[in-house]
Amino acid sequence: MANDFKKPEKLKYMIVQISLTLVDSQNNENNASLLEWMKRCNINLVQVNGQRKYGGPPAGWVGEVPPPGTEIFINNLPREIFEDKLIPLFQCAGKLYEFRLMMAFSGHNRGFGFARYTTVHNAELAISMFHGYEIQPGYRIGVSKSIEKCHLELDGLPNAIDKDVLSSVLGKMTAGLEKVLLFASPNIEMKNLAILKYSSHRAATMAKRTLCEGSYLLFGCRIQVNWMKNTIKKKMYFKALLKPHTSVSQLNPNEPPSPSGVECLRLICDQLGLGQPTYQIKFLSLGSCGWLRFWYCVVLPNNCDPFTGYAWLIGDKLIPTDKYEQAKEIVALRILAKLGYVCD
Structure with a gap:
């Protein structure tokens, strides 16, 4: 494939x-x-x-x-x-x-x-x-x-994301972030929507570009990045947006954590008889706001074609081992999406 x-x-x-x-x-x-x-x-x-x-x-x-x-x-x-x-x-x-x-x-x-x-x-x-x-x-x-927009929408966030964690990550990735609000997504079932307020239109524009470059792999699924729409603005004004979804693991702290994307891919490949995946990852360059670009090639022994491509992770402060493990996780989630096992 x-x-x-x-x-x-x-x-x-x-x-x-x-x-x-x-x-x-x-x-x-x-x-x-x-x-x-x-x-x-x-x-x-x-x-x-x-x-x-x-x-x-x-x-x-x-x-x-x-x-x-x-x-x-x-x-x-x-x-x-x-x-x-x-x-x-x-x-x-x-x-x-x-x-x-x-x-x-x-x-x-x-x-x-x-x-x-x-x-x-x-x-x-x-x-x-x-x-x-x-x-x-x-x-x-x-x-x-000129309409100087300062608010962005981040839609499709996983329900496990915490607002403080999201604020910390986005604060490292983008400049001028002033406020983060988190709601249940009105557009995507069981996903969350974040409203980001920036200090200026310029800061918001630069943040939008940065997030569009790297948002695919922020949390393992595709994130929609847009200027805040009037419909969302009205819902906020009338307090019609619902509280953010909370993951089952947050509601039940004693429940064992879900397996990683790497582990899920290993189990699925084993069940389908595709053989165990081997990962080849080459880090290329450190981009703006800490994005680390890398190339990958994943071979499934009993699959005709390898999975290859380019991706990004937030890697300016990671040690080499953590960079490699995070890159593997990102790639595994991409392949699972390609195989139809997770939402892309």
Whole structure:
């Protein structure tokens, strides 16, 4: 039975300095204008995960990050317009702390971006000045207040998870976590739902990316990571969410612990006559927030194809033996899911 797990993307958050290689055949003239403006104005841009960013903070900035309400959302941009036209325009409303333009692989922009000002007043002024502004013939841009989401949903958590344990784990994995609330999942039977509050939209965005990369193996089953939905927000307001499910082992502390995934796989392979699994695990690199990436190959002697793939674990503080045992557990749970014995 072949394993078809996809190889994860390379680690995100790789910063690429804008350079003269930016000029391409499609946008030759506009890119050349951008590069000339960057050089003339001593502007520095960096590209991060499909967005190109100025500032955050800008050169010479002293002080705290501007408060909520200072960011605006800009849409309906012509695809071939760049920062050399946009930043000077939006600076007319006040000092910019940050400007982010969403970019496509083609080298064009994706039609929208974000600008953060140093004050709420400047952000409100920019909305009044530029909403409906004709930036090019036939292109009237939309400008509105950016919705700065700070809450995430983690759905599908096992009912054995304790809120304090979850808070501790997430606090190590992500930055800016302020609060964790735990409820019974309204969507997945006998699973729990966590609501995570972060200190800022940026912190929540970075946490979402980190959790989406590694959440599959947080607790041995797939975790759904999303921005908090309005339906959940309303249920919280009306106190309609139920208390979290508690595992049987928590209700009966004298009951012997459940067997591990490794032990379950061994027993099932024995019953099916597949032979005892042999594990080959190679640790590759330590990622952001303590994620340790590894490659695995598990052979069942009487099965045609080995199970291979890549996975992650929280491994920055583990000794080598514990890393290997945790990796085996993660892989065993994946194979059990593949064989249909646990929920994926």
